C-alpha cells in the first residue's frame with residue numbers, strides 16, 4: 001500500500017472519529033422542566049436541586065434544569081399527567097399517587113414491607129427495583145431511580161396512639177392512592193384522600209391527622225398543629241424520579257446515560273442526607289412539644305392489614321407476581 005493511500009485511510013478514520021465524538025458526545029443545549037409539589041428544603045427538592053447541580057456540571061453547562069416547586073404546576077397527580085404528555089420532562093413524585101396510573105406502584109407501598117433502610121435500598125437498587133421502574137414504561141413513565149420520602153409515621157391532634165384501637169374513627173388524610181386508603185381503612189381510621197399541602201386542613205380540623213416521614217413534620221411545621229406522633233413506620237415511602245417516556249425516546253444514548261447517572265447519584269445523595277437528619281428531627285419535634293410514641297404495638301397493626309394482600313388492588317397478575325417476589329426477598 002502506498003504512503004498516500006495509508007494517509008488517506010488514516011485521515012478518513014480520524015475525520016469520522018471526530019465526527020462521532022462531536023455529534024454524539026457534545027451534548028446539545030437542553031432545557032428540562034422538572035416539577036415537585038413540595039417547597040425548598042423538602043426531600044423531593046433536595047433530589048431535584050442535586051440533579052440540577054450534577055447534570056449542569058457533567059454537561060459543561062449545556063443542560064439547564066428549571067425546577068417548578070411548591071405545586072406551582074399542580075398536585076402530584078397533575079404532575080404525572082404532564083410527564084406522560086411531555087409538557088414537563090421530569091418530576092420527583094411520591095410513590096403513592098403513581099398507583100392510580102399504574103398498580104405496579106402499590107408493590108413497594110405494601111404495609112410494613114421493609115424492616116429498615118438497608119433492606120429498602122437492597123430491593124430498590126437491585127433487579128426487583130429495576131423491574132418495577134421498567135414496568136412503568138407501559139404507563140408512559142421512564143422511572144430513573146428511587147429517592148426517598150422515608151418511613152411514614154402517624155400524627156394526629158386527638159389522642160395518643162399506641163395500638164389500632166386508638167385509631168378507630170380518626171379522620172386521617174391520605175395521598176391520592178388506592179393502597180394508602182386501603183391501609184388506613186383496614187387500621188380502622190376514616191381515610192380522606194387529599195392532595196398536598198394539607199396544613200390548613202389540619203389546622204382547621206377538617207382532618208384529625210395525617211401520616212408522613214419525619215422531615216415533613218419539621219419542614220411543614222406540623223408540630224404547631226399536631227400534638228401526637230406515633231412511630232408507625234407503616235410504609236416505606238419512595239419517590240420515583242421520573243422522566244417522560246415520550247421525551248426520553250427522543251434523546252441520544254449518550255444523553256440518556258448522562259441523565260440517568262446524574263439522577264441516580266442525586267437519589268443516593270438525598271437518601272443519605274434525609275436519613276442522617278432523622279435523629280435530630282425527633283429531638284427537635286419533642287422540644288417543640290410533640291408527644292411521641294416510640295414503641296407502638298406494631299404486631300397489632302400488622303395483623304389488621306394482612307388481608308390487603310388478597311384484595312382487588314393487587315389482583316393484576318403482573319402486580320401480584322411482583323408483590324410475591326418482593327415479599328419473598330424481604331423474608
Ligand code: EAX
Nearest residue numbers: 038094149175196212216
Ligand atoms: O412529601 O402527599 C404526601 O403525603 C407526600 O408525602 C408529601 O408530598 C410530602
